[in-house]
Amino acid sequence: MNAFDLTEHPHRRYNPLTGEWILVSPHRAKRPWQGQQEAIPRPVSVPHDPECYLCRGNERSNGATNPDYTDTFVFENDFGALNQSVPEGGFGEGGLLLAEAERGICKVICFSPRHDLTLADMEVADIRKVVDVWREEYAALGALDFIRYVQIFENKGAMMGCSNPHPHGQVWAQSSVPVEPARETVMQEAYFAKNGRSLLSDYLEIELKDRKRIVAENEHFALLVPFWAVWPFETMVVSKRHFGNILQMDEAECDAFADITKTITAAYDQLFGISFPYSSGIHQTPTDGKEYPGWHFHMHYYPPLLRSATVKKFMVGYELMGNPQRDITPEVSAGRLRALVVNREVVF
Amino acid sequence: MNAFDLTEHPHRRYNPLTGEWILVSPHRAKRPWQGQQEAIPRPVSVPHDPECYLCRGNERSNGATNPDYTDTFVFENDFGALNQSVPEGGFGEGGLLLAEAERGICKVICFSPRHDLTLADMEVADIRKVVDVWREEYAALGALDFIRYVQIFENKGAMMGCSNPHPHGQVWAQSSVPVEPARETVMQEAYFAKNGRSLLSDYLEIELKDRKRIVAENEHFALLVPFWAVWPFETMVVSKRHFGNILQMDEAECDAFADITKTITAAYDQLFGISFPYSSGIHQTPTDGKEYPGWHFHMHYYPPLLRSATVKKFMVGYELMGNPQRDITPEVSAGRLRALVVNREVVF
Numbered sequence: 163m164n165a166f167d168l169t170e171h172p173h174r175r176y177n178p179l180t181g182e183w184i185l186v187s188p189h190r191a192k193r194p195w196q197g198q199q200e201a202i203p204r205p206v207s208v209p210h211d212p213e214c215y216l217c218r219g220n221e222r223s224n225g226a227t228n229p230d231y232t233d234t235f236v237f238e239n240d241f242g243a244l245n246q247s248v249p250e251g252g253f254g255e256g257g258l259l260l261a262e263a264e265r266g267i268c269k270v271i272c273f274s275p276r277h278d279l280t281l282a283d284m285e286v287a288d289i290r291k292v293v294d295v296w297r298e299e300y301a302a303l304g305a306l307d308f309i310r311y312v313q314i315f316e317n318k319g320a321m322m323g324c325s326n327p328h329p330h331g332q333v334w335a336q337s338s339v340p341v342e343p344a345r346e347t348v349m350q351e352a353y354f355a356k357n358g359r360s361l362l363s364d365y366l367e368i369e370l371k372d373r374k375r376i377v378a379e380n381e382h383f384a385l386l387v388p389f390w391a392v393w394p395f396e397t398m399v400v401s402k403r404h405f406g407n408i409l410q411m412d413e414a415e416c417d418a419f420a421d422i423t424k425t426i427t428a429a430y431d432q433l434f435g436i437s438f439p440y441s442s443g444i445h446q447t448p449t450d451g452k453e454y455p456g457w458h459f460h461m462h463y464y465p466p467l468l469r470s471a472t473v474k475k476f477m478v479g480y481e482l483m484g485n486p487q488r489d490i491t492p493e494v495s496a497g498r499l500r501a502l503v504v505n506r507e508v509v510f
Numbered sequence: 511m512n513a514f515d516l517t518e519h520p521h522r523r524y525n526p527l528t529g530e531w532i533l534v535s536p537h538r539a540k541r542p543w544q545g546q547q548e549a550i551p552r553p554v555s556v557p558h559d560p561e562c563y564l565c566r567g568n569e570r571s572n573g574a575t576n577p578d579y580t581d582t583f584v585f586e587n588d589f590g591a592l593n594q595s596v597p598e599g600g601f602g603e604g605g606l607l608l609a610e611a612e613r614g615i616c617k618v619i620c621f622s623p624r625h626d627l628t629l630a631d632m633e634v635a636d637i638r639k640v641v642d643v644w645r646e647e648y649a650a651l652g653a654l655d656f657i658r659y660v661q662i663f664e665n666k667g668a669m670m671g672c673s674n675p676h677p678h679g680q681v682w683a684q685s686s687v688p689v690e691p692a693r694e695t696v697m698q699e700a701y702f703a704k705n706g707r708s709l710l711s712d713y714l715e716i717e718l719k720d721r722k723r724i725v726a727e728n729e730h731f732a733l734l735v736p737f738w739a740v741w742p743f744e745t746m747v748v749s750k751r752h753f754g755n756i757l758q759m760d761e762a763e764c765d766a767f768a769d770i771t772k773t774i775t776a777a778y779d780q781l782f783g784i785s786f787p788y789s790s791g792i793h794q795t796p797t798d799g800k801e802y803p804g805w806h807f808h809m810h811y812y813p814p815l816l817r818s819a820t821v822k823k824f825m826v827g828y829e830l831m832g833n834p835q836r837d838i839t840p841e842v843s844a845g846r847l848r849a850l851v852v853n854r855e856v857v858f
């Protein structure tokens with residue numbers, strides 16, 4: 163028998179940000195696929211769609227009219243999963259049926275007045291305006307005394323539950339810290355308490371030396387496929403400097419964050435020659451007023467596609483009952499994405 | 511402001527089996543849906559399909575020929591995510607890039623020679639034969655000294671990544687305990703150590719009194735929508751008696767388990783008038799030789815559909831970055847499912 167080989171043998175990998183394991187089956191990429199085929203996203207060609215409730219000047223379902231905006235536009239979600247008019251309260255029977263009232267605010271952020279541009283198509287200078295809105299929303303919502311976490315995210319593409327191709331993201335701000343950032347808080351703070359450095363600083367140092375999973379970098383950010391990535395082409399944007407949230411970035415870092423956002427979204431679109439679906443989100447310090455010296459700002463991209471524009475990875479039976487499983491190794495994925503960014507000047 | 515009301519106000523609910531919270535937004539079921547529509551599963555009408563690699567007498571992709579089986583048929587997955595020829599080994603850099611070799615066995619279980627029948631269509635006596643196979647596989651695989659967990663599951667429907675309508679499930683047996691059962695182990699054993707009773711015994715006692723989330727029951731099993739359910743029509747089958755795994759069921763319990771399996775799968779098919787997609791899986795004691803006095807046998811059903819045969823719940827941006835979110839309350843879902851089982855004699 164040969165020696166154990168990460169590129170060949172089934173194995174588990176550990177995610178130090180969450181404390182969870184995933185199953186990697188490198189050999190399984192070869193199996194034939196006879197299952198569901200996804201629809202190829204139709205390219206959007208009109209810069210303004212009179213039927214779109216996000217385009218400027220159009221009416222939304224609550225009767226409001228969108229302003230004649232020129233770069234970004236933010237409004238409160240007409241069908242938010244969270245709202246402010248929730249009385250305090252809870253429910254608890256035998257300690258086993260526990261519920262707690264949750265207050266919050268859900269907003270929609272239009273990235274551009276152009277109906278036909280995604281982040282991947284936009285100029286870096288215009289993405290920079292989106293970064294500024296993310297800062298403003300994190301600051302304004304995080305300052306509210308009942309808001310303890312501000313989740314900024316984007317669902318791109320019909321495959322990711324997005325119902326409108328007009329480029330937009332969301333912010334859900336709420337009175338408790340959700341499960342994922344709470345888990346990352348525990349892991350990062352424990353690491354920092356023990357080592358005096360942030361977990362992602364130490365991790366990034368290894369990756370920048372090894373380079374196998376690095377997709378691109380600029381002066382202030384690195385883009386990589388994490389060693390423990392779950393989705394086939396999952397990536398993470400990590401700041402080179404250790405800071406906890408988007409308000410702690412200086413001007414150069416804001417520009418560099420816009421730049422790396424362009425790099426990854428454009429590389430994704432190249433991968434299968436379609437507007438690439440994904441969910442992305444920023445993880446950063448809770449806004450509950452506590453100190454988080456270990457928190458290290460980062461952004462996740464979770465794209466569902468596996469082999470082509472029409473074959474996605476299904477996170478189903480085993481994944482839901484056991485733990486996530488992937489077929490292609492993070493190293494192979496990183497190599498493929500890296501090959502797609504070589505023509506951009508930001509690459510290393 | 512009115513008092514806090516679970517049927518009306520956004521809130522979080524706690525899952526005592528995993529220690530995780532979910533967000534419930536009861537009011538959000540009203541939002542219009544303009545997003546992706548799923549394809550309606552085509553009914554399968556041929557009892558034997560010459561192209562199907564699971565039908566009897568047909569050839570599989572590895573060249574083997576299926577036997578002329580009459581009830582169930584089990585074989586090792588030709589493209590298993592796990593296999594036995596993995597050398598011992600691992601990888602660890604700075605404690606942050608950790609990997610471990612994983613050995614295992616993946617099997618496919620054909621539920622019936624009939625290509626056109628799902629568990630929902632099968633006779634209870636034939637489902638009982640499937641229960642017997644689940645017992646045999648758990649016993650045989652669990653007895654191997656390198657196997658520490660045996661995950662039995664089914665992916666039903668193209669929407670859940672199933673590529674062949676021939677009724678079948680899978681077993682993935684492996685050398686470590688996956689994340690979800692590991693989490694349930696911690697929670698159940700801690701509860702048992704503290705209370706001297708299993709978590710699910712106490713939970714079931716509350717539910718059987720309250721009845722709001724009970725969908726059906728027979729002498730030995732209850733079927734309910736858990737208080738903390740994530741998927742719109744998620745259900746759980748819980749044994750009334752506290753035991754840890756499928757080998758500890760007596761004859762009457764085996765029959766009753768087959769019966770409740772028929773009840774839930776048939777009710778699902780009634781819900782939107784289609785062969786209802788889901789992933790299901792049995793959670794039970796690890797097979798690592800340790801004692802698990804707190805483990806309580808149960809089976810989860812996670813169906814993706816939300817409003818109709820064509821509109822599913824997307825677990826995307828917020829759900830992946832924060833925590834799961836649902837729009838319809840578990841109580842409403844349970845009521846709708848309960849109404850569909852009233853004609854079966856097994857109901858209470």
Ligand SMILES: O=P(O)(O)O[C@H]1O[C@H](CO)[C@@H](O)[C@H](O)[C@H]1O
Pocket residue numbers: 197475476477478479480481487665670671672673
């Ligand atoms: O083995 P299958 O049925 O081909 O594959 C299906 O179930 C597996 C276990 O949940 C998943 O890993 C795959 O993504 C899914 O397509």
Ligand SMILES: O=P(O)(O)O[C@H]1O[C@H](CO)[C@@H](O)[C@H](O)[C@H]1O
Pocket residue numbers: 317322323324325545823824825826827828829835
């Ligand atoms: O608010 P939207 O974009 O209509 O909804 C989408 O994103 C939400 C947040 O991830 C999800 O809860 C929904 O299932 C999805 O369809």
